[in-house]
Amino acid sequence: MTRKERYQQVLAYFQEHNPTAETELIYDSPYQLLVAVVLSAQCTDKRVNMTTPAIFAKYPDVQTLATATFDELFPLIRSISYPNNKTKHLIGMAHMLVNDFGGEIPMTVEELVKLPGVGRKTANVITSVIDEQPNMAVDTHVFRVAARLGLTRNATTPLAAEKQLVQYIPKEQIHIAHHWLILHGRYICLARSPKCGECGLRAICPYYKKKIKPLEKSGS
DNA sequence: ATCCCGAGGG
DNA sequence: CCCTCTGGAT
Numbered sequence: 001m002t003r004k005e006r007y008q009q010v011l012a013y014f015q016e017h018n019p020t021a022e023t024e025l026i027y028d029s030p031y032q033l034l035v036a037v038v039l040s041a042q043c044t045d046k047r048v049n050m051t052t053p054a055i056f057a058k059y060p061d062v063q064t065l066a067t068a069t070f071d072e073l074f075p076l077i078r079s080i081s082y083p084n085n086k087t088k089h090l091i092g093m094a095h096m097l098v099n100d101f102g103g104e105i106p107m108t109v110e111e112l113v114k115l116p117g118v119g120r121k122t123a124n125v126i127t128s129v130i131d132e133q134p135n136m137a138v139d140t141h142v143f144r145v146a147a148r149l150g151l152t153r154n155a156t157t158p159l160a161a162e163k164q165l166v167q168y169i170p171k172e173q174i175h176i177a178h179h180w181l182i183l184h185g186r187y188i189c190l191a192r193s194p195k196c197g198e199c200g201l202r203a204i205c206p207y208y209k210k211k212i213k214p215l216e217k218s219g220s
Numbered sequence: 221a222t223c224c225c226g227a228g229g230g
Numbered sequence: 231c232c233c234t235c236t237g238g239a240t
Contacts, residue, residue: 025225041226047238048225082235085227119227139225158226182225192222222240230233 004168006150009204019183030105030130037125038117042081062103065094089117107131134171138162141185148207
């Protein structure tokens with residue numbers, strides 16, 4: 001079976017079950033989404049949403065964020081993972097946006113990646129969500145789930161996985177496919193102990209087959 | 221213990 | 231390619 005054929009089966013499954021998120025990042029502008037996504041690394045959306053209102057109230061735009069000092073911003077980020085890095089990143093990001101981008105959020109991956117704290121995954125999220133560009137943000141979930149389902153082959157880096165996925169997923173489906181892969185990874189296809197028993201994709205999942213076959217042979 | 225929509229540096 | 235950053239919920 002080709003990767004694209006696998007993908008079509010996976011998509012059909014998701015269309016039928018339409019997985020939904022318990023929580024999503026809350027934002028009201030490209031600026032707010034950028035801040036929220038930078039904060040979301042190794043942190044639940046729920047917790048990000050608990051901290052962003054205070055940040056957006058105190059720093060409503062890039063210009064005000066660029067005036068923030070570390071000691072002012074840090075307490076607002078303290079309860080999130082990697083508060084030190086994220087505080088530095090947000091301030092550095094705001095500085096570069098003001099100094100090099102006229103205070104506007106650039107809408108290309110190449111430009112966004114130059115910002116401190118913004119890697120390829122974040123840049124892909126921003127450009128796909130805000131500007132509907134056909135970019136696939138490969139985070140740990142997408143990387144893991146796509147590999148297990150056979151949607152990627154021999155992809156050892158997120159970038160390699162991204163290129164494979166974008167190659168055969170129809171542009172208009174990339175955004176929803178990304179979202180569904182995330183949710184599947186978050187609720188079913190967990191990293192350490194995936195809930196294969198609850199997964200309707202077992203029948204077509206190479207990872208499940210590999211996992212089960214040895215058990216059947218050695219089992220009673 | 222395991223999991224949360226990673227990025228930067230060595 | 232590996233390491234570090236590093237808090238809270240379940």
